Amino acid sequence: MAVVVGIAPLSFVLAQGRPSVSYNQYGVPGLIDMPTAQSAPDAELATTLSYFAGTTRATMSFQITPRLSGSFRYGRMDRYYNTGGAIFDRSFDLRYRLIDEGRYRPAVAIGLQDFIGTGLYSGEYVVATKTLSPRLTVTGGIGWGRLGTYGGFSNPLGALHSGFKTRPGGFSGPGGQVEYGRWFRGDAALFGGLSFQATDRLTLKAEYSSDAYSLETTPGRDLFNRRSPINLGASYTVAPGANIQLSFMHGDTIGLGVNLTTNPKNAAVKGGSEEAPIPVKVRDRTSAQALGWTTDDALKAQLRDGIAQILAQSGIEVEAVRLTGREAVVYIRNERYLARAEAIGRTARILTQATPSSIDSFRIVPMVNGMPSAAVVIRRDDLEQLEHHPDGAKLMFARAQVSDQRRGPAQEDLLDDQFPRSSWSLGPFVKASYFDPDQPVRIDLGVRANAEYVIRPGLILSGQIDQRLVGNRDSSTRVTPSGLTRVRSDAGQYAKADTALTKLTLASYFRPGENLYGRVTAGYLEPMYAGVSGEILWKPVDSRLALGLEVNAVQQRAFNQGFGLRSYQTVTGHASAYYDFGNGFHGQLDAGRYLAGDWGTTVSVDREFANGWKVGAYATMTNVPASSFGEGSFDKGIRISVPLSHFLGKPTTKVYDAKIQSLSRDGGARVKVDNRLYQNVRDYHRPDLEKSWGRFWR
Known part of the structure; x- marks a missing residue:
């Protein structure tokens, strides 16, 4: 079960301006079910919810660069088993536009669908799209895997190597691994379609689908009767950044999709309500x-x-x-x-x-x-x-x-x-847990009290108490099996506390030398762990590179999140390297020991925007085998930081941080400590x- 504080607000925020591409049922630029070679505007962030014939898909897509995009999808398929049960699936996509559209040449893109996941929607494709007139575009492509199951023929890549002729069956380990041994293998099939911009708001679509939907139409499931490879649809722009799509799928069933887009580059509120700055006063040197x-x-x-x-x-x-x-x-x-x-x-x-x-x-x-x-x-x-x-x-x-x-x-x-000084705040909180098959979304609402007492420069006592008022995160009875010490997989037990001391720490921040920064934090560090955390960071003010070292000696807290402790103790630590690649891209590499005693590395890449938005992804690989880690094979996820000023139209340093994990398990888990050094001090250095x-x- 993955636990994330807060609900991503992207589903409720509309972008400015009409989107230049349409999203398909999979939540990627496309027609109805099939992809196109078009790309969304650079940095566009899209949330898509689609449904047809017992299949529900929720997808978040991000245009990482003008050519590269990535998607995370969470799907549910009814009656997956003959007993009538459902399956919940998490998957990731990548697509890259190889060729830009020219006067005579089409745009060409290559895509990997569900390349990390259970493989339920696994497929690869090469697709071309050409604009024939300002209102008419045509698309044609070739697909493998799921996109090669209807009208399939012998793989043309088999002429290069016999290994491309067949596609391996089954999946390695407990799923969630990169199945590169399947890519572009097995039978291939052709797909295509066209899109007509009937009005400024209405787009009509037709496509020939190469997906036979074999799994969904297997006797005993019979989610629908696939009568035709032809899909017909209409997409309508309800408001800037909000689209609905209605389609008639495979001659048998109706499909519905809702798509919302925003772009970190463009403020949701135009202008700003902050007061005008005081003008520069030209001095009178003779005064x-x-x-x-x-x-x-x-x-x-x-x-x-x-x-x-x-x-x-x-x-x-x-x-x-x-x-x-x-x-x-x-x-x-x-x-x-x-x-x-x-x-x-x-x-x-x-x-x-x-x-x-x-x-x-x-x-x-x-x-x-x-x-x-x-x-x-x-x-x-x-x-x-x-x-x-x-x-x-x-x-x-x-x-x-x-x-x-x-x-x-x-x-x-x-x-x-100035010292000592104190401050406090009282406000609402939202906590959510995702991807529990019994109930994919659970939410708690409550009141949070924060207090801070600055004893002297760099010495800060702070605390936080949460009081749940309503919610159902405590109702989960699912026990996640684990081959490791349960350092995170008991999150459901911690969620049962109505009143929780989520943090109580004494932190010291200091400068031990030139270009050096230090931190020591002691107390109840987070809801699950108490202990001592120490960190030192080397970061020159004009450098894109920073190096850090952190060591934590921690003990598990009691489930009720009071002052009690459990028996498990451990020492963790990481050496970290941070680098600003320019053009808004930022990388981080952490290597060391994690909470369950496993050793490994975490690689993170974020795209950061001048207005405070951040969108990124991370993956952690440790010496824990996939069989011990459990479903998902290794820790991975997406993180988003949204500045509230983007929507309020007035300056504030407050941001909304969300982390979406495909699964929250015990391998690759780290202690959560407030105010780690790098993210705080680099803001005033020259590159930032x-x-x-x-x-x-x-």
């Missing part, structure tokens, strides 16, 4: 303010308080200020702007208004959990010259200096009443600041 203030302690105190008050009005807290004759050093805590460059830009603008004319440069030091993450030095002359320049953001980034800042503020520079620097003047 009396430029003279004598450096020796007036009372005036300096007024200046420091004034800077803090004005910045607080913009949602930027000031921890310390140091004013010298030519430089203002400001230590800030950004609690409003997810685009970190916007916080830097607004701070710099305010400093032109609030500091004496004699000050030539501003050193802005963002503080993260009490640590200085970097220092951004901006010359006042550059602000005055470039505020209205057409290339002002680009030129400002070239002139700004981003450097390491190891030491925090001196005691005499701290503003009054550059991504959001376009908002410097906002």
Whole structure:
């Protein structure tokens, strides 16, 4: 059973503008059941729910690059067994557009359908699509596997190697493995169709299907009577980003599909409701303010308080200020702007208004959990010259200096009443568990209380309590078999707690050296584990590469999530490498020991957007054999981070994080610890600041 906090909001959010492609019953760009060679707009994220003849499919697709897309699908087939039971299936697809459409040539794409899964929908294809007129497109392709079961013929690839002539039967291990030994093997079949844009909202489709639906029409299941390979359908755009599709399938049954799309590149709310930034004040070098203030302690105190008050009005807290004759050093805590460059830009603008004319440069030091993450030095002359320049953001980034800042503020520079300080919040929560065959979706709703007490810079006591009000996550009676210590597969037992202390920790954050960051966290780290977690990170401010090391000594918590502990104890740890590949792609490699005592590696790849969206996938392979891991063979999943500012139209640092795992099992499991270093400190380093620097003047 996979447990994920929250429900992915993508199904309820509509994109802006009419989609340029139509999605088929499998949730990929296509006609009705068959694929096309078309690609969705770069970065489009689509959710599709389709049903026909006892088959339900829910698919999430993401256009990873302009040519490459990936999909995760969860399906249910009724009467899979002769006894009338149903089967639930998880599968992954990949497709790549090999050739772009030209004046005379069609677009050509190659696809792998259900290449990781049980193989229920396993198939491969090569497909071509050509636009004959602005409203008419035609598609033709060749399919293998499931897409080669109707009108099949001897595999043409058999001429290259005899191994392509037959397709192996059965599946290795408990499923979930990459079955590359089946790809493009066995009989092949042709498919095709056309699509006609009748109106701006209505698209008509017809296709010849190469899927015989042998499994669904086997005597004893008889989900429908396949009378014809011809499918007819109509797709209608209900609203921007929302489509419904009605189809007549195989001469026997009606199919229905609903598709919702959004694109992280395009804000759901146009414009923004945040207040306009304070304009740059051009200084008068002859004013009396430029003279004598450096020796007036009372005036300096007024200046420091004034800077803090004005910045607080913009949602930027000031921890310390140091004013010298030519430089203002400001230590800030950004609690409003997810685009970190916007916080830097607004701070710099305010400093032109609030500091004496004699000050030539501003050193802005963002503080993260009490640590200085970097220092951004901006010359006042550059602000005055470039505020209205057409290339002002680009030129400002070239002139700004981003450097390491190891030491925090001196005691005499701290503003009054900064430490200790406390904060708390109370609000709703949603927790969901997915993919239980007895009930694929279970949901809890409740109230969550958070509290934080900052004792001194970098020393933070925090806690979280959840109170469930209504839900059914506690009703699961399914016991997931495991060949390992039950480090995660008892999630259903933890879900039975109505009142849960989900976190209570004391954390220390510090800078042990140049380009080095450290963290030690102790207490009840997460709902299932308590203990001590230590981490050190090497990350130069101008480097795309970072290296980290983490060690955790933990013990299982009691199922009721109170203060009790269970007997299982273990030590885990990982060495990590992080790399920013550019163009929004980010990779992470973790190698080490996991909670069940298994050793292995986790590979993660994310696409990150300047506005805060992140969409990625990960896979963990350890020395645990597939037979011991259980169904799914190895840990893998999709993760999405959605900035709430995308939909609210106003700045906030709050994000919604969702992780969708095909299965949550005991192999490859890691401790969940808040505020791991890398994701927090890199935001203010040069490579990441550059991504959001376009908002410097906002």
